[in-house]
Amino acid sequence: MDKKINIRIWALLLxxxxxxxxxxxxxxxxxxxxxxxxxxKLKLSPAASQYVSSIAFFPWSIKPxxxxxSDCIPIRGRKTNSLPSDCNCAFSSSMAYFRLNSASRDSKWHLMIFLTVQNLxxxxxxxxxxxxxAEAARYDR
Structure with a gap:
């Protein structure tokens, strides 16, 4: 029974x-x-385009x-297990918003905000x- 649960956990993690x-x-x-x-479409200069990209990619700079x-603050009683699904929801919802709302694509500020949310x-x-x-590798024999 214990081995069956372990296989299911590894399959879910994979x-x-x-x-x-x-x-x-x-x-x-x-x-x-x-x-x-x-x-x-927005006719931005290379400098303005780089500014939008830099702000949007800022979440990758503060990964630590x-x-x-995730190690210190439990969300819904768990430390890391629920965060990936929440993060994928943020990613997916920002992509869906771009697709469905054409006005957001015509403003560099809207575009920058939602790209930042997507990268976050x-x-x-x-x-x-x-x-x-890392945690799974530490506990697996």
Whole structure:
């Protein structure tokens, strides 16, 4: 019985790892389109386009804070288990908002805010999944 539960936990962890890293890879397609959006549709200069990208990628610069948060602050009674799904919800909802709301694509400020939320969700999920991998590797024989 114990071995069966262990296999289920590893299968769930493997599925979660694949999901998180798939969404990170998928972001490259999104950023290709966003670079054209900034240049062609919004007519931003290269400096202004880089400013939007720098602000949007800022959540990746503070990844150590997410590790501290996930280790120290329990959410819904758990330390790391619920965070990846919450982070993927932030990522998915910001992408859906872009798709459904055309006015958000026509403003550099809306675009910058929602890209920052998208990167925040992706960076937090990355940190938490890495912590879960390290924790699982530590306890597995």
């Amino acid at each position: 599925w979660l790892i694949c999901l998180i890293y798939f969404t990170q890879g998928f972001r490259s397609f999104v950023w290709t389109a966003i670079s054209y959006q900034l240049k062609d 804070l997410y590790g501290i948060m 969700g992706s960076a937090m999920a990355d940190v938490v999944v890495d912590a879960m991998i």
